[in-house]
Amino acid sequence: MIHIEKELNKTGVWFLPLMLTLSILLMSDKAVADSSASKNNRNPKSKITGIWQGALEVSGTKLRIVFNIAEDENGDLSATMDSPDQRATDIPVHKVWFKNDSVHIEVRAVGGHYKGVLQNDRTKISGQWYQGGARLDVELKSVEKKPVLNRPQEPKKPYPYRDEEVFYQNEAAGVEIAGTLTSPRTKGPFTAVILISGSGPQDRDETVMGHRPFLVLADRLTKQGIAVLRTDDRGVGGTTGNLYQSTSQDLAGDVLAGIEFLKNRSDINNKKIGLIGHSEGGLIAPMVAAQSSDVAFIVLMAGPGLPGEEILYLQNELIRKAEGQTEKQIKENHQIQKRIFKTIKSHETAMNKKARLRNLFTEVFEYLYQLQKKEIGNKEKFIQSKVNNVLSPWFQFFLNYDPRRTLKKVKCPVLALNGQKDLQVTAEQNLEAIQKALKEGGNTQVTTKLFPNLNHLFQKAESGAPSEYAKIEQTLSPEVIAAIAEWIEKQMH
Numbered sequence: 164m165i166h167i168e169k170e171l172n173k174t175g176v177w178f179l180p181l182m183l184t185l186s187i188l189l190m191s192d193k194a195v196a197d198s199s200a201s202k203n204n205r206n207p208k209s210k211i212t213g214i215w216q217g218a219l220e221v222s223g224t225k226l227r228i229v230f231n232i233a234e235d236e237n238g239d240l241s242a243t244m245d246s247p248d249q250r251a252t253d254i255p256v257h258k259v260w261f262k263n264d265s266v267h268i269e270v271r272a273v274g275g276h277y278k279g280v281l282q283n284d285r286t287k288i289s290g291q292w293y294q295g296g297a298r299l300d301v302e303l304k305s306v307e308k309k310p311v312l313n314r315p316q317e318p319k320k321p322y323p324y325r326d327e328e329v330f331y332q333n334e335a336a337g338v339e340i341a342g343t344l345t346s347p348r349t350k351g352p353f354t355a356v357i358l359i360s361g362s363g364p365q366d367r368d369e370t371v372m373g374h375r376p377f378l379v380l381a382d383r384l385t386k387q388g389i390a391v392l393r394t395d396d397r398g399v400g401g402t403t404g405n406l407y408q409s410t411s412q413d414l415a416g417d418v419l420a421g422i423e424f425l426k427n428r429s430d431i432n433n434k435k436i437g438l439i440g441h442s443e444g445g446l447i448a449p450m451v452a453a454q455s456s457d458v459a460f461i462v463l464m465a466g467p468g469l470p471g472e473e474i475l476y477l478q479n480e481l482i483r484k485a486e487g488q489t490e491k492q493i494k495e496n497h498q499i500q501k502r503i504f505k506t507i508k509s510h511e512t513a514m515n516k517k518a519r520l521r522n523l524f525t526e527v528f529e530y531l532y533q534l535q536k537k538e539i540g541n542k543e544k545f546i547q548s549k550v551n552n553v554l555s556p557w558f559q560f561f562l563n564y565d566p567r568r569t570l571k572k573v574k575c576p577v578l579a580l581n582g583q584k585d586l587q588v589t590a591e592q593n594l595e596a597i598q599k600a601l602k603e604g605g606n607t608q609v610t611t612k613l614f615p616n617l618n619h620l621f622q623k624a625e626s627g628a629p630s631e632y633a634k635i636e637q638t639l640s641p642e643v644i645a646a647i648a649e650w651i652e653k654q655m656h
Contacts, residue, residue, distance in 0.1 A: 210261075210281060210285055211232055211240070211259075211261045211266060211281065212232050212233060212234045212240075213232060213305055214229060214230075214231055214232075214305070214306050214307070214308070214309055215229065215230045215232065215288060215303040215304065215305060215306070216228070216229045216303065216304055216306045216309075216310065217229075217292075217301040217302055217303040217304065218301065219292060219299050219301060220299070221297075221299065221538060224629065224630040224633075225248075225630075225633070226246060226248050226249065226633070227246070227247050227248050227310060228244065228245070228246055228292070228301070229244065229245040229246075229247065229309055229310065230242055230243075230244055230256070230268055230277070230303065231243045231244070231245065231309070232259060240259040240261060241256070241259065242256035242259045242268060243255060243256055244256055244268075244270050244273075245309065247309070247310050247311075247312055247373065248312075248372055248373045248633040249370070249372070249373065250312070250370055250373055250375070254270060254272050254273060255270075255272055256268055256269065256270050257269045257270065257271040257272075261281075264280055264281040265278075265279075265280055265281075266278065266279045266280065266281060266288055266290065273294065274294055274295065275292060275293060275294035275295075276292075276293050276294075277290055277291070277292050277293070277301065277303075278290050278291055278293070279291070279301075279303065285305075286304060286305045287302055287303065287304055287305070288302070288303040289302050290302075290303070293540070295544065295548075296539065296540045296541030296543075296544030296545060296548075297538055297539055297540045297541075298537065298538070298540040299538055312373045313636050314373065314374065314375070314636065314638055315636060316379045316637065316638045316639065316641075317375060317378060317379060317638065318378065318379070318382040322345070322382070322385075323348070323386065324345055324346060324347050324348055324385045324386065325344075325345060325346045325347070325348060326343060326345050327343065327344045327345070327346070328341070328342075328343060329341070329342055329343070329344045329392070329424070330342075330401070331420060331421070331423075331424040332420065333416055333417050333419075333420035334420075335416060336404065336413065336416055336417070337403075337404075338397060338402065338403050338404040338417060338420075339401075339402065339403045340394050340395070340402050340417055340420060340421065341367075341394065341395050341400055341401025341402045342367050342392055342393055342394030342395060342401075342402075342421075343367050343381075343392075343393055343394075344390065344391070344392050345381050345382075345385040345390065345391045346385065346390040346391075346430060347385060347386075347388050347389075347390070349388070351390075351429070351430035351431065351432070352429065352430055352431055352432040352433075353388065353389060353390040353430060353431060353432060353435075354388070354389050354390070354432055354435040354436075354437070354459075354651070354654070354655045355389065355390040355391070355392065355425050355431045355432070355435065355436050355437070356384065356389060356390075356391055356392070356436070356437045356438065356439050356462075356651065357391075357392045357393075357394075357418055357421045357422065357425070357436070357437075357438050357439070358377045358380065358381065358391065358392070358393040358394075358439050358440075358441075358444070359414075359418055359438060359439065359440035359441070359443075359444030359445075359447050359448055360377065360396060360441060360442075360443075360444050361441050361442030361443045361444055362442065362443040362557070362561075363406075364396055364398060364399045364406055365395075365396045365399065366395050366396070366399050366400050367393040367394050367395050367400065368393065369393075369441065371620070371632065372620075372632040372633035373633050374620065374622075374632070374633075374638040374639075375638065376441070376620060376621070376638055376639045377393045377441075378393075379638050379639050379644070380439070380639060380644060380647070381393055383644050383648060384647075384648060384651070387648050387651075387652065388655075389651060389655075390425075390430070390431055392421055392424075392425060394417070394421065396414075397409055397414070397417070406557075407555055407556075407557060408555070408556055408557075409556065409557060410556050410557055410560035410561075411443060411446050411447050411450070411557070411560055411561060411564065412450060412560065414447055415447050415450040415451050415454070418438065418447060418448075418451045419451055419454065419455060422436055422451070422455060422457050422458070426457065433457065434459065435459050435654070435655060436457055436458065436459055437458065437459050437460040437461060437462070437651065437654065438451060438452065438458060438460075438461045438462070439461070439462040439464065439647065440461070440462070440463055440464065440466060441464040441465060441466075442464070442465050442466070442467075442587070442588060442619065443467075443561075444464070444466075445463035445464055445465060445466020445467060445579075445588075446466060446467050446561075446564070446566055448461045448462075448463060448466065449461065449463070449466075449566060449569045449570050449572075449573050450569055452573045452574075452575055453569050453572035453573050458575055459575060459576075459654060460575050460576040460577070460578070460651070460654045461573070461575060461576075461577050461578075462577075462578045462579075462580070462647055462650070462651070463577065463578070463579040463580065463597065464580050464621065464643075464647075465580070465581055465582065465585055465587070465588045465593075465619055465621070466566075466579060466588070466593070466597065467566050467588055467593055468566060468567065468570070468579075468592070468593040468594065468595070468596030468597035468598075468600065469565075469566070469567075469592060469593055469596050470563070470564065470565040470566075470567075471561040471562045471563065471564055472504055472562050472563070473592075474587075474588060474589075474593075475500070475504075475562070476497065476500065477589050477592065478586060478587050478588075478589070479493075479496065479497065479500060480493055480497065481586040481589065481627075482586050482587075482628060482629065483496065485586060485626045485627065485628040486628060486630075495530075499523065499526070499527060499530075502523055503520065503523050503524075503553060504562060506519045506520055506523065507520075507553055507554070507558075507559060507562060508562065508563065513554075516554065517550055517554070520549070520550045520553065520554070521546055521550055524545070524546045524549040524550060525546055527549070528542055528545060528546060566596075566597075566600075567596060567599075567600040568600075570597060570600035570601050570604065571600050571601070571603055571604030572604060573601060573604065573606060574604075574605075574606055575606075575608070576608035576609075576610075576654055577597075577601060577606065577608065577609045577610070578610045578611075578612070578646075578647070578650045579594055579597045579598070579609070579610070579611045579612070580611075580612050580613075580614065580621075580643060580646065580647070581593060581594050581611075581612075581613055581614070582613075582614050582616075582617030582618050582619065582621050582624075582627070582640075583613055583614060583615045583616060583617060584616055584617060584618045584624050584626065584627030585617070585618055585619045585627060586618070586619065586627045586628060586629070587619040587629070588619065590613050591613075594611050594613060597611070598611050610650065612646055614640065614642060614643060617640055617643070618631065618632070620632055620638075620639070621639050621640050621643045622635045622637045622638070622639070622640065623635070623637055623640060
């Protein structure tokens with residue numbers, strides 16, 4: 164979340180393999196239809212039917228995968244796949260092969276497949292998961308029941324408020340935006356907020372590592388009498404567009420379109436529309452507030468106050484320390500990072516930049532341990548994906564953008580929050596920068612809060628490392644939810 168856990172994973176926890184994420188949100192209708200029935204291999208009463216669970220482990224983070232294999236009366240095998248830690252279930256499996264104890268499961272919807280061998284005890288399959296050029300060892304075990312995520316804060320339907328599917332246009336960008344508007348059942352007009360997610364392809368609930376923080380936050384605020392609009396990112400769910408060819412400034416245009424949508428509704432008080440941005444969303448909210456006098460207030464949850472390059476250096480160092488790397492490893496990585504960023508920011512031709520970056524990422528690859536190289540798999544795909552990611556419009560914008568210049572232009576009330584164990588947007592440095600920039604711009608309506616023991620997702624954490632996110636049952640600290648709700652209550656009057 165910026166993402167930078169999402170962006171970090173996408174552009175690399177530098178030197179380490181990409182965190183393997185199953186591209187559930189990119190699944191097309193065609194892929195679903197194409198693989199609706201993976202009925203392929205006839206095996207009378209196959210030994211492979213049932214629920215098989217394993218885990219992908221990359222850079223200290225575990226993502227569970229589950230294959231649900233069934234057999235019909237003709238002996239045809241079919242299957243679905245679940246990724247419980249990403250809240251993805253019933254992902255269609257295109258084909259299942261089982262012959263002479265060899266297993267092959269093809270999941271076209273996420274561009275991956277599994278190959279393994281059923282062990283003699285018939286309770287384990289030893290094999291590898293292949294996706295995006297990576298190859299990871301995964302042992303599947305036969306289990307009686309599917310794993311269930313315990314997320315006690317998530318609301319259950321029916322909700323005691325209106326829950327409306329909405330669509331509107333960002334006409335300037337040619338993007339249709341899909342989202343959910345929740346509002347009290349009482350008579351309006353209501354104060355409203357727009358939730359702005361962190362980086363990477365986020366759905367309207369900001370689903371990450373099995374958590375849906377925006378669903379939890381919207382539930383509390385709506386019960387308090389506030390209308391809440393939360394939307395899918397570009398290219399996700401019902402929203403059109405290409406996220407990876409968009410910058411944070413482009414995404415600010417989508418938020419402005421959301422403000423116009425709310426202003427045209429009779430149940431919304433158009434003088435009381437605020438923004439709540441998390442991580443990169445906390446970068447975008449001030450951009451919108453600086454442009455539009457329609458923004459009544461903003462809440463920055465782990466919002467950046469420093470330039471992107473500085474945030475990435477800090478993030479890289481702290482996450483590596485939490486993962487147990489040595490000072491020597493961290494220093495060496497920092498030097499490579501500096502060389503990569505210097506190349507990106509240079510005025511060389513695009514061709515020369517690509518060539519130099521290819522050389523740098525080749526150096527990165529050769530630096531890896533053999534186990535890490537095995538996890539990555541295809542060297543050429545690794546290098547090309549790294550080059551493409553760091554030269555994307557989003558990354559180049561983020562690397563160079565200094566939010567302090569924009570914060571100085573924000574005149575509405577601001578609440579800025581950070582968790583003390585946030586390793587991605589560090590609390591002390593960023594809160595101080597936000598407060599200083601707002602003050603220099605003459606804004607006296609500023610409140611900052613630092614929450615002990617909370618991570619980037621505002622969960623109570625041990626170390627704050629991203630590898631903990633999925634393991635923690637708490638989605639969003641009740642203390643943080645209360646602080647936001649109480650502060651907005653004051654802005655309503």
